[in-house]
Amino acid sequence: MSEFNIRRASEEDVDEIYRMLRELAAHLKEPDAVTTTPEKLRQDQKLYQCMVAESMTAGDSASKPLLGFALYVYKYDACKGQMAILDSFYVAPENRSRGIGLSLMKAVEQDVAECGCSQMEMLVHDWNARAIEFYLKRSAVNYTDQMHWHIYRIPLSNISKT
Amino acid sequence: MSEFNIRRASEEDVDEIYRMLRELAAHLKEPDAVTTTPEKLRQDQKLYQCMVAESMTAGDSASKPLLGFALYVYKYDACKGQMAILDSFYVAPENRSRGIGLSLMKAVEQDVAECGCSQMEMLVHDWNARAIEFYLKRSAVNYTDQMHWHIYRIPLSNISKT
Numbered sequence: 001m002s003e004f005n006i007r008r009a010s011e012e013d014v015d016e017i018y019r020m021l022r023e024l025a026a027h028l029k030e031p032d033a034v035t036t037t038p039e040k041l042r043q044d045q046k047l048y049q050c051m052v053a054e055s056m057t058a059g060d061s062a063s064k065p066l067l068g069f070a071l072y073v074y075k076y077d078a079c080k081g082q083m084a085i086l087d088s089f090y091v092a093p094e095n096r097s098r099g100i101g102l103s104l105m106k107a108v109e110q111d112v113a114e115c116g117c118s119q120m121e122m123l124v125h126d127w128n129a130r131a132i133e134f135y136l137k138r139s140a141v142n143y144t145d146q147m148h149w150h151i152y153r154i155p156l157s158n159i160s161k162t
Numbered sequence: 163m164s165e166f167n168i169r170r171a172s173e174e175d176v177d178e179i180y181r182m183l184r185e186l187a188a189h190l191k192e193p194d195a196v197t198t199t200p201e202k203l204r205q206d207q208k209l210y211q212c213m214v215a216e217s218m219t220a221g222d223s224a225s226k227p228l229l230g231f232a233l234y235v236y237k238y239d240a241c242k243g244q245m246a247i248l249d250s251f252y253v254a255p256e257n258r259s260r261g262i263g264l265s266l267m268k269a270v271e272q273d274v275a276e277c278g279c280s281q282m283e284m285l286v287h288d289w290n291a292r293a294i295e296f297y298l299k300r301s302a303v304n305y306t307d308q309m310h311w312h313i314y315r316i317p318l319s320n321i322s323k324t
Contacts, residue, residue: 159275
């Protein structure tokens with residue numbers, strides 16, 4: 001039997017996903033980046049897709065701890081049509097090098113390809129060598145380098161919400 | 163009376179939007195980037211938002227030419243919640259410096275702020291000084307420089323769509 005199982009997240013997983021999301025933010029040197037809450041992630045569950053990796057060797061069936069997660073969304077692109085965005089991808093440090101990330105990634109790729117996406121986009125810190133190596137092995141292309149695309153964000157919090 | 167009017171795009175605008183999308187791609191030195199078609203954009207109209215600028219001084223009411231467009235989508239972000247992505251933004255060269263772009267942008271910002279988005283993201287070529295200047299005036303922050311985020315894309319066309 002495999003040590004882990006990849007499956008679609010359910011409502012019961014949201015607290016664990018939130019815990020891992022905060023771990024991921026700390027790992028990415030952005031510990032204050034998470035402004036959502038478990039309640040909000042639960043309420044917004046129809047707005048995103050999520051796959052989780054659960055342990056098959058620890059605990060009973062009601063309390064299998066989660067080892068990692070991949071949260072992704074769909075985005076329409078006027079030039080390319082439907083695309084996917086891999087928003088968050090995480091395997092806890094103690095669970096790495098066991099093929100969990102690769103299995104998670106393959107499950108996500110399969111799911112978004114089945115939904116008609118020809119590409120999946122992700123934002124990666126340029127110092128995150130481990131993540132870059134992982135994505136390059138999945139045939140990822142760095143569009144910042146190749147296409148000279150830079151990411152800009154406009155804050156909208158000062159615009160009156162009428 | 164104003165020379166132009168900003169309004170939400172309708173199904174009848176899609177051919178003009180497609181024409182401008184191809185002009186934009188050529189302007190961005192990616193003339194082959196557009197793989198969608200007017201039929202696909204019409205069929206997918208529920209997957210994106212679009213504002214257009216129309217001339218109020220030329221032609222009769224049934225044939226007002228479009229001067230520019232802004233195509234945008236919503237994206238869920240696990241850390242920030244709902245966000246907007248400005249996918250395409252274009253004002254035809256002969257119509258620039260008349261405030262059309264600014265009016266279009268304000269209409270988009272208002273619309274996405276009303277939908278609860280705290281940020282709007284856009285990808286900008288690092289050589290596109292005019293666009294960068296425009297976005298900086300809207301308080302945009304370059305996340306590639308500040309957060310060291312690079313954009314990666316994984317092609318999915320070889321994954322079997324079962």
